[in-house]
Amino acid sequence: MRAAGVLAGLVLALLLQTTIAGMTMAGGALVNLVLVVVVFVALAYGAVAGLIAGMAGGLVQDALAGGIIGIGSLSKSVAGFLVGVLGAQFIVSQPLPRFVMFLGATAVHELCYQGLFALIEFRPFSLQYSTLAVQALINGVVGILAFQVVEGAPGLVERRRMRRASIRRRF
Amino acid sequence: MLDIRQRTGYLFLAVLVGHVILISAQVQSRSGVRVLEAVTFGFFSRVQAVTSGGINGVRGAWGNYFALLDVREENERLRQQMAELEVRLHEQRALAARTSQLQELLDLQAATTLPTIAAQIIAGNPNPGVRTVTIDRGSSDGLQENMAVIAPGGVVGRVIGPLASRAARVQFLVHGSAAAGALIERTRVGGMIVGVNREPPLMLELISNLADVQVGDLVVASGVDGIYPTGFAIGTVVSARRGDGLYQDITVRPAVSFSALEEVLVVLVPARGVTPLGDPEGGR
Numbered sequence: 228m229r230a231a232g233v234l235a236g237l238v239l240a241l242l243l244q245t246t247i248a249g250m251t252m253a254g255g256a257l258v259n260l261v262l263v264v265v266v267f268v269a270l271a272y273g274a275v276a277g278l279i280a281g282m283a284g285g286l287v288q289d290a291l292a293g294g295i296i297g298i299g300s301l302s303k304s305v306a307g308f309l310v311g312v313l314g315a316q317f318i319v320s321q322p323l324p325r326f327v328m329f330l331g332a333t334a335v336h337e338l339c340y341q342g343l344f345a346l347i348e349f350r351p352f353s354l355q356y357s358t359l360a361v362q363a364l365i366n367g368v369v370g371i372l373a374f375q376v377v378e379g380a381p382g383l384v385e386r387r388r389m390r391r392a393s394i395r396r397r398f
Numbered sequence: 399m400l401d402i403r404q405r406t407g408y409l410f411l412a413v414l415v416g417h418v419i420l421i422s423a424q425v426q427s428r429s430g431v432r433v434l435e436a437v438t439f440g441f442f443s444r445v446q447a448v449t450s451g452g453i454n455g456v457r458g459a460w461g462n463y464f465a466l467l468d469v470r471e472e473n474e475r476l477r478q479q480m481a482e483l484e485v486r487l488h489e490q491r492a493l494a495a496r497t498s499q500l501q502e503l504l505d506l507q508a509a510t511t512l513p514t515i516a517a518q519i520i521a522g523n524p525n526p527g528v529r530t531v532t533i534d535r536g537s538s539d540g541l542q543e544n545m546a547v548i549a550p551g552g553v554v555g556r557v558i559g560p561l562a563s564r565a566a567r568v569q570f571l572v573h574g575s576a577a578a579g580a581l582i583e584r585t586r587v588g589g590m591i592v593g594v595n596r597e598p599p600l601m602l603e604l605i606s607n608l609a610d611v612q613v614g615d616l617v618v619a620s621g622v623d624g625i626y627p628t629g630f631a632i633g634t635v636v637s638a639r640r641g642d643g644l645y646q647d648i649t650v651r652p653a654v655s656f657s658a659l660e661e662v663l664v665v666l667v668p669a670r671g672v673t674p675l676g677d678p679e680g681g682r
Contacts, residue, residue: 241442241524242445242446242449244522244524244526245446245521245522245523245524245532246446246449246450246453246521246522247522248521248522248523248524248526248531249446249450249519249520249521249522249531249532250522256526256527257526258526259526261524274406274410275406275409278409278410278413282413282417287442287524288524288525289525290439291439291442291523291524292523292524292525292528292530293439293523293530293558293567293569294528295421295424296420296421296424297417297420297421297424298421299525300417301413301414301417301418301421304410304413304414304417305414308410308413343421347421348575353595355595355596358527362526
């Protein structure tokens with residue numbers, strides 16, 4: 228059940244990412260939804276789940292993107308694993324620590340990604356810091372919203388059900 | 399029995415080693431066909447096409463709901479006509495710029511009637527910032543790897559493999575690994591245009607420090623790469639300054655607005671057996 232949910236999340240993220248990038252090239256560069264799902268999984272289910280989600284999501288993303296398969300996957304695996312490990316060491320149940328995790332994971336992912344490309348293609352290492360900062364912020368906001376939705380929705384349904392039951396008892 | 403923490407570490411190590419092997423294998427043999435890539439791309443392009451079709455259907459129905467059907471259709475038709483006329487204009491300008499000697503040597507008629515097929519962009523690249531897109535035409539429409547892709551503004555890029563039957567990937571000229579033969583239209587000085595990851599996203603390389611280059615000069619495709627049709631606009635020179643070595647540092651603003659592209663034309667002329675400049679599939 229959990230694996231199916233993670234898989235559905237990754238597929239949805241890929242579809243949304245390609246759709247956004249298809250509509251506007253600049254918009255596609257400002258958010259990495261697959262990474263958001265990987266970090267979400269790592270925070271929710273731990274380092275191994277983050278590692279596997281990063282590997283699976285990254286491999287499909289790389290295969291669709293063209294070029295060398297494995298670079299994005301390795302970057303996401305590292306980011307997912309690190310977030311999972313840190314999430315087990317610290318209390319990350321509040322929005323602010325989670326937001327910091329999303330920021331950090333985006334930075335680690337981009338450093339790893341650009342570093343590997345520079346290494347493989349014999350290019351000087353270059354990082355667009357403004358784009359990275361914007362992407363990290365947007366990833367963080369999207370991730371926090373995702374947590375609010377996933378954690379808040381079941382409670383909302385339950386609260387509504389209880390309220391209806393109490394009204395029925397009163398009349 | 400291993401401790402759970404140790405097992406996690408081993409798993410992480412195994413994943414790292416696996417990736418290193420995977421990447422190494424590809425770096426050594428880039429020309430090999432990758433089954434994973436071909437299968438995933440072929441399958442996912444269909445999903446992307448369906449998603450894009452669904453979204454376009456909803457958007458189209460919503461937009462036409464407010465009695466704009468006729469105006470919208472007419473507008474679309476006029477835009478298509480304008481796009482075709484602009485393409486013809488580029489062809490005519492390219493012809494005018496050629497010398498009479500070259501006109502005798504080349505088959506003029508063949509050069510002026512470029513067979514093209516219109517394609518719609520159905521998806522962008524899943525990796526943020528990578529300048530490739532997926533179009534809704536593939537091998538069953540006659541597309542082949544390294545065919546040029548153009549728009550009314552000028553050169554867009556080229557088709558890169560692997561192709562699905564009804565989808566193909568297009569590498570924009572502004573991609574960090576893209577390159578093409580180019581020349582300055584005013585002086586006919588030739589060089590190589592390359593994509594760079596900054597603004598403006600194109601650089602004209604291999605132009606001698608002695609050559610006459612001015613801001614505003616039009617840069618067009620030279621055709622030496624065997625992919626892009628000669629004379630099609632690439633962009634205009636934004637800055638040109640003397641380089642440290644033999645060549646100038648020239649930045650070029652593209653003629654095509656890549657962010658606003660929705661439809662493109664694929665030139666159905668196979669590449670002339672020339673190794674494309676730049677990385678064939680380089681991407682993020």
